[in-house]
Amino acid sequence: MRMWRAFVGVVVAMALVVIADFGQQAALAQERSARVEFGRGQSSTTIRGTVRGYEGANYRINVRGGQRLAVTMDSSNSSNYFNIxxxxxxxxxxxxxxxxxxxxxxxxxxxxxxxxVYLMRNAARRNEQARFTLRIEVTGGRPIAPPAPDFADGLSGGPDFFQVADISRGDALNIRTRPSAQSPIVTRVVNGEILRNGGCRMTGQTRWCRVSRPDGSNAGWAAGRFLVEASN
Structure with a gap:
């Protein structure tokens, strides 16, 4: 009888854990929701928020077919992500x-x-918190067309190599992990340095180029206005 009672107790405890976990997951259906509106004449906005545990946040934005939707997120928690x-x-x-x-x-x-915006299950179960900054941008409006390739070759996408130019005296050009001025810096380069061209793209009104050192190291993104075709 004691063994039976112990077995029943274990089964009940496991059931309570499953129910609790299900209840936490069910909270996802009650995520905060807000509509994103741009200011007059603006095509982007920055949102700062917090999520904790299984609590998420939904941001709704009306976009026309063929427009480009760009979203960048920085977070205090490495388990914090977003879906579209x-x-x-x-x-x-x-x-x-x-x-x-x-x-x-x-x-x-x-x-x-x-x-x-949400936390991965491992962090949600620990009821971790994430403070995030979300930048949402909508541009364009032409008929639907395939996006320009991220990586262009030397014949159709510009020169094989760029040279850094027009950087202020004593300053340097930041090479970043993503085409965003808020993303982490990989390295910094100065006027005259040669970089390999990996292709350029427009993010809003800014032209960003995928670059690396000639040996392929320190790959990242640089603002295109500081890059000119290398003479050699």
């Missing part, structure tokens, strides 16, 4: 846990898109 969901929900158009903290997509159709 289409108007019909379903499978994410962008999955941050796989693709990182920078999204740049051409939306396939018009409607409300959702930027979903």
């Amino acid at each position: 969901l289409g108007p019909g929900g379903g499978e994410a158009l962008f999955n941050g846990s796989i693709s990182g903290d920078f999204a740049d997509i051409i939306v396939p159709g018009s409607g409300d898109y959702v930027v979903q």
